Amino acid sequence: MVPAVRQIVHVDLDAFYASVEVLLDPSLRGKPVIVGGSPEGRGVVSSASYQARACGVRSAMPVAQALRLCPQAIRVSPSHGVYGKHSRAVMEVLEGYTPVVEQLSIDEAFLDLTGCEALWGPAPEVARQIQERVRDECGLPCSLGVATNKLVAKIACGQGKPQGLVIVPPGQEAAFLAPLAIETLWGVGEAMGRRLRELGVTTIGQLAERSEAELVRLFGEGGGRLHGAAQGLDDSPVHTERERRSISQEHTFGANVADRQTLQRRLLSMADHLAAGLRREGLVAQTVRLKLRYDDFETVTRQVTLDQPTDQADVLYGQALGLLDAHWNRQRLVRLIGLGASGLLREGGYQLELFDHSDQRNARLSHTLDEIRARFGRHAITRASLLRDQFTGPEPSDE
Ligand SMILES: [Mg+2]
Numbered sequence: 091m092v093p094a095v096r097q098i099v100h101v102d103l104d105a106f107y108a109s110v111e112v113l114l115d116p117s118l119r120g121k122p123v124i125v126g127g128s129p130e131g132r133g134v135v136s137s138a139s140y141q142a143r144a145c146g147v148r149s150a151m152p153v154a155q156a157l158r159l160c161p162q163a164i165r166v167s168p169s170h171g172v173y174g175k176h177s178r179a180v181m182e183v184l185e186g187y188t189p190v191v192e193q194l195s196i197d198e199a200f201l202d203l204t205g206c207e208a209l210w211g212p213a214p215e216v217a218r219q220i221q222e223r224v225r226d227e228c229g230l231p232c233s234l235g236v237a238t239n240k241l242v243a244k245i246a247c248g249q250g251k252p253q254g255l256v257i258v259p260p261g262q263e264a265a266f267l268a269p270l271a272i273e274t275l276w277g278v279g280e281a282m283g284r285r286l287r288e289l290g291v292t293t294i295g296q297l298a299e300r301s302e303a304e305l306v307r308l309f310g311e312g313g314g315r316l317h318g319a320a321q322g323l324d325d326s327p328v329h330t331e332r333e334r335r336s337i338s339q340e341h342t343f344g345a346n347v348a349d350r351q352t353l354q355r356r357l358l359s360m361a362d363h364l365a366a367g368l369r370r371e372g373l374v375a376q377t378v379r380l381k382l383r384y385d386d387f388e389t390v391t392r393q394v395t396l397d398q399p400t401d402q403a404d405v406l407y408g409q410a411l412g413l414l415d416a417h418w419n420r421q422r423l424v425r426l427i428g429l430g431a432s433g434l435l436r437e438g439g440y441q442l443e444l445f446d447h448s449d450q451r452n453a454r455l456s457h458t459l460d461e462i463r464a465r466f467g468r469h470a471i472t473r474a475s476l477l478r479d480q481f482t483g484p485e486p487s488d489e
Pocket of ligand 1: 103104105106197198
């Protein structure tokens with residue numbers, strides 16, 4: 091039987107990248123910190139400490155603009171290869187309380203603590219403990235929201251930031267949401283927000299007073315969902331069973347291989363296929379795994395956790411090459427090579443703030459390629475480097 095009242099906690103690390111940078115360099119503590127590429131390189135802000143946010147700096151803003159708003163800010167380039175580990179440590183703390191953890195992105199998760207009260211105490215108490223443990227054991231600040239559903243827990247968490255803990259007791263959902271701006275609701279984008287404001291609806295409470303029929307007339311199917319959300323209703327479960335935990339490809343060579351070119355080319359083609367598969371399923375991967383089997387059947391598997399989950403072939407390929415160079419014993423012949431992607435998250439959880447301009451361009455290009463392949467077949471487009479090799483022999487080595 092499903093209990094009438096659920097206990098959902100939303101945990102979100104505060105200014106995650108910037109907080110990790112402070113952890114790595116304590117002299118940054120308390121200062122306005124901007125994590126992002128160089129302003130000359132048209133970098134964008136990946137993350138900003140709350141001291142920088144106080145000057146108006148926001149994620150996804152060009153770094154040059156951020157530094158004009160906050161000239162005293164310290165800009166730090168993203169420490170690639172580090173954030174994933176810190177994220178994992180936090181998720182392990184959460185998983186100690188319940189297996190029902192849904193990781194939304196690198197720094198954000200839902201827990202369903204329904205039925206855990208006898209074991210851990212009331213959910214608000216558990217949330218307080220989690221906040222302390224993440225601070226003490228992982229060195230990172232986080233905010234939490236506790237409510238009877240995901241929608242309200244996430245909004246509650248956002249309202250308390252930074253280092254907040256906001257509890258919405260059962261039955262108080264609609265009252266809690268009522269004074270908040272309509273844009274706070276999931277699914278209310280810029281255009282819908284503008285439309286609602288034109289109708290005199292600026293708060294969630296005012297939205298809740300509109301009839302479902304009116305909202306459906308205005309916004310179609312989305313209007314029905316909006317009506318429920320405005321009342322603080324949401325029965326979506328905390329998803330733990332990801333449909334697929336990993337995807338992978340393997341290739342056994344006809345003749346054992348000693349040259350890097352052949353391995354490299356095979357990795358590129360596998361990265362292309364895996365990335366297309368991820369995009370088709372609306373997933374992004376956090377971990378890239380390389381498998382090598384030598385001619386004596388000894389098998390080596392090595393993996394790397396990404397800072398930013400990806401569905402991009404170039405990223406998978408780059409990581410795979412790094413693993414190959416670090417772990418392939420060149421004295422030995424390779425019989426089989428495999429590439430896998432795991433730690434799969436639904437793409438919706440992929441924070442926009444983690445993209446920079448070039449990622450967005452790549453994402454658009456990849457989606458276009460997927461569409462062409464869907465219409466004309468998988469082999470309609472092949473990467474130039476694969477073709478070059480196929481028709482004109484090996485490309486120059488980049489070793
Ligand atoms: Mg966060």
